[in-house]
Amino acid sequence: MTGRRLPLDWCRKLRVCNIYSLLDAASLVSTSPLDLSDADSAPDFTVLSFYKIFGFPDLGALIVRKGAHNIFDKRKYFGGGTVGMVTSLEDQWHAKKSTSVHDQLEDGTLPFHGIIALHSALDVHERLYGSMENISRHTGSLAKVLYDSMAAKRHANGTVVCEMYKHKDSSFDERTTQGPIVSFNLRNSDGEWVGKSEVEKLAAVKNIQIRSGTLCNPGGMAYHLCLKTEEMKRNYNAGQRCGDDNDIIDGKPTGGLRVSLGAMSSIRDINRFLDFIDEFYVDKSNANTVLTPQGVMQSKRGPQPSSFYVDKLCVYPIKSCGAFIVPDGKQWEVKPEGLAWDREWCLMHQGTGLALNQKRYPRMALIRPVIDLDNGILQISRWMPGADDNPLKLPLSDQYVDISTAELCENSMKKSSTSYGKSTTKGTRAVAADRVPRGVPQIRRLGLVSTVPDGLCRPVHGGQERGTVLTLAKTRKVDGKVKCGRHVCLSHDNSEDGVDGRGKVMIMTGQVVEPFEAVYVGYREQVPQ
Incomplete structure (x- = not known):
C-alpha cells in the first residue's frame, strides 16, 4: 500500500520455526531486480506478474524453493497433464508425475502463445531500459x-x-x-x-x-x-x-x-x-471559505443570489446523446416534467432491448440531435470529421414513439451552461444543470432544492467537455465535493409572467429567473445515473 519493502531475512527466521513463507513480488519486480541467490534467506514460494512488468503477456509465475517442493505432495486434486496414470473404474487412483515439480503443477493446456510472447517482451524491455x-x-x-x-x-x-x-x-x-x-x-x-x-x-x-x-x-x-x-x-x-x-x-x-x-x-x-x-x-487565498465568483452558488455559509438569468438553454432529446441548444430569442416550453422534448427518445440495444447509456458507450456524446418545431422533425447527425451530411429525420408525432417510459427511468433534466462574464441583463449569470421534478404546478419562479453532485453533472455535460468539469472543480466545491448546479422545482405564483396566450409556461435565453429556497416533503425521485 505504501511501497514499504520488507527484509528477505524474515523468511529465514520463519523457517527456523517450521513456517513456510510466500513473497508476493508482483509490485516489486515491476521496478526492481529480484535477488534470490541466498537460498537460506529466500522465500519458500515467490509469485510475480509479468503483466505488471511488460503489460503483455498477461502471465504470472510461481518460483518454488527446492527445499519446500514436498508440500505439493499433499495436493488432493489434479488436472490434465500432471499425472502418469488414472483409473476410473472401481478404485479411484492416480499416479502423479514425479519427474519435476512444475510437471505436477501445470494443470491443463499451457498458455503457449503467451509463453512464446514472453521471450520478445524480455528482449524489448532490456533494449529499452537496459536493466532492472x-x-x-x-x-x-x-x-x-x-x-x-x-x-x-x-x-x-x-x-x-x-x-x-x-x-x-x-x-x-x-x-x-x-x-x-x-x-x-x-x-x-x-x-x-x-x-x-x-x-x-x-x-x-x-x-x-x-x-x-x-x-x-x-x-x-x-x-x-x-x-x-x-x-x-x-x-x-x-x-x-x-x-x-x-x-x-x-x-x-x-x-x-x-x-x-x-x-x-x-x-x-x-x-x-x-x-x-x-x-x-492548495488554497492560496488565506481564507476559510471556498472562493466563488459573485452570484455563483456558494457554501452554506454564503448568501444565496437574489436572481439568475438564463445564459443558454440546452435540451437533450435522446438519452445520453449530445445537446440541442435552443436558439437565442426563441421561447421554449417548460412542462411539469421539465423542458419540452427533453429525454423523449433513447437508443435501444437490439439484442437485450435495454436503453444504451453514455457510461458504456461514450461515443454517444457525438450524436447531435436538432429539433425543428416548424416542420415537426427531429434531425439526428454525427458530430465528427467525415460524418454523413445526410441526417436521420424523425417526426415529432406521438405515434412514432416506440419506447417504454419505464425503460428510460430518468428524470427530466434542464441544463444551462455557466459562464462568469459581466452581464448586461438584470440578474446573476448562472442557471446550471437544473432538474424540474414531475407533478409540480407550472409557474415561472424556481425553487432551489439542493446542490447537484459531480457524478450527475458528468453525464449531463456529455462527459467530453473536460473544460466544464475543471472549471466546476475550481469554483463549485461545497463541503469538499464538486457541485455543478442546483435541483429546482416550479412553484405556485399568481404572476402571469412567462406564460403565453395558450397558458404554457415558457422560458428563453436572457430571461431573469427568481430563485428561492424550497424543501420537499413527501416527495422523492431517483437521480438518473
Whole structure:
C-alpha cells in the first residue's frame, strides 16, 4: 500500500520455526531486480506478474524453493497433464508425475502463445531500459522528489495539504526499504479531509491516473487511518462498500490515494501531478471559505443570489446523446416534467432491448440531435470529421414513439451552461444543470432544492467537455465535493409572467429567473445515473 519493502531475512527466521513463507513480488519486480541467490534467506514460494512488468503477456509465475517442493505432495486434486496414470473404474487412483515439480503443477493446456510472447517482451524491455537496476534508480529518484514535494505543500494559512502515509522504518533515500509508491490523502485549508473519489475523478479528467480506496490492503489502510474494527463494521452497516463514493464517514476518511511510478514515468509526470494539486487543492487565498465568483452558488455559509438569468438553454432529446441548444430569442416550453422534448427518445440495444447509456458507450456524446418545431422533425447527425451530411429525420408525432417510459427511468433534466462574464441583463449569470421534478404546478419562479453532485453533472455535460468539469472543480466545491448546479422545482405564483396566450409556461435565453429556497416533503425521485 505504501511501497514499504520488507527484509528477505524474515523468511529465514520463519523457517527456523517450521513456517513456510510466500513473497508476493508482483509490485516489486515491476521496478526492481529480484535477488534470490541466498537460498537460506529466500522465500519458500515467490509469485510475480509479468503483466505488471511488460503489460503483455498477461502471465504470472510461481518460483518454488527446492527445499519446500514436498508440500505439493499433499495436493488432493489434479488436472490434465500432471499425472502418469488414472483409473476410473472401481478404485479411484492416480499416479502423479514425479519427474519435476512444475510437471505436477501445470494443470491443463499451457498458455503457449503467451509463453512464446514472453521471450520478445524480455528482449524489448532490456533494449529499452537496459536493466532492472536502471529502472530501480530512475523510479526511486522520482518517488523521492514526489514525496518530498507533496509533504512540503502548505495552504496559505500554513495548514498541511497532503497527509502522507509511510512506515517509519522505510525511507525514500534507501531503495531496499521503500519502493516508488506514494500514498496520501488531501486536506483543505480548514484541516478537513478531501474526498478520495473526487480527487481521482478530477485527476482522470486531467489524464492523470491514480488509485483510490483501501488499495487492496484493508489492514494497512485501517492502520494508517486509525480505523478500529467496530468503526469499519459501522461504516459497512451505514452503506459503505468497496469502490463506492463514501469517502468520509464520521469525520474520518474511508480510504486513501496512491501514486505508483514505473519505468516510463518521467519528471514531467511528477511536475504535472504536483501542478494538479496546486491548481485544485492548495488554497492560496488565506481564507476559510471556498472562493466563488459573485452570484455563483456558494457554501452554506454564503448568501444565496437574489436572481439568475438564463445564459443558454440546452435540451437533450435522446438519452445520453449530445445537446440541442435552443436558439437565442426563441421561447421554449417548460412542462411539469421539465423542458419540452427533453429525454423523449433513447437508443435501444437490439439484442437485450435495454436503453444504451453514455457510461458504456461514450461515443454517444457525438450524436447531435436538432429539433425543428416548424416542420415537426427531429434531425439526428454525427458530430465528427467525415460524418454523413445526410441526417436521420424523425417526426415529432406521438405515434412514432416506440419506447417504454419505464425503460428510460430518468428524470427530466434542464441544463444551462455557466459562464462568469459581466452581464448586461438584470440578474446573476448562472442557471446550471437544473432538474424540474414531475407533478409540480407550472409557474415561472424556481425553487432551489439542493446542490447537484459531480457524478450527475458528468453525464449531463456529455462527459467530453473536460473544460466544464475543471472549471466546476475550481469554483463549485461545497463541503469538499464538486457541485455543478442546483435541483429546482416550479412553484405556485399568481404572476402571469412567462406564460403565453395558450397558458404554457415558457422560458428563453436572457430571461431573469427568481430563485428561492424550497424543501420537499413527501416527495422523492431517483437521480438518473
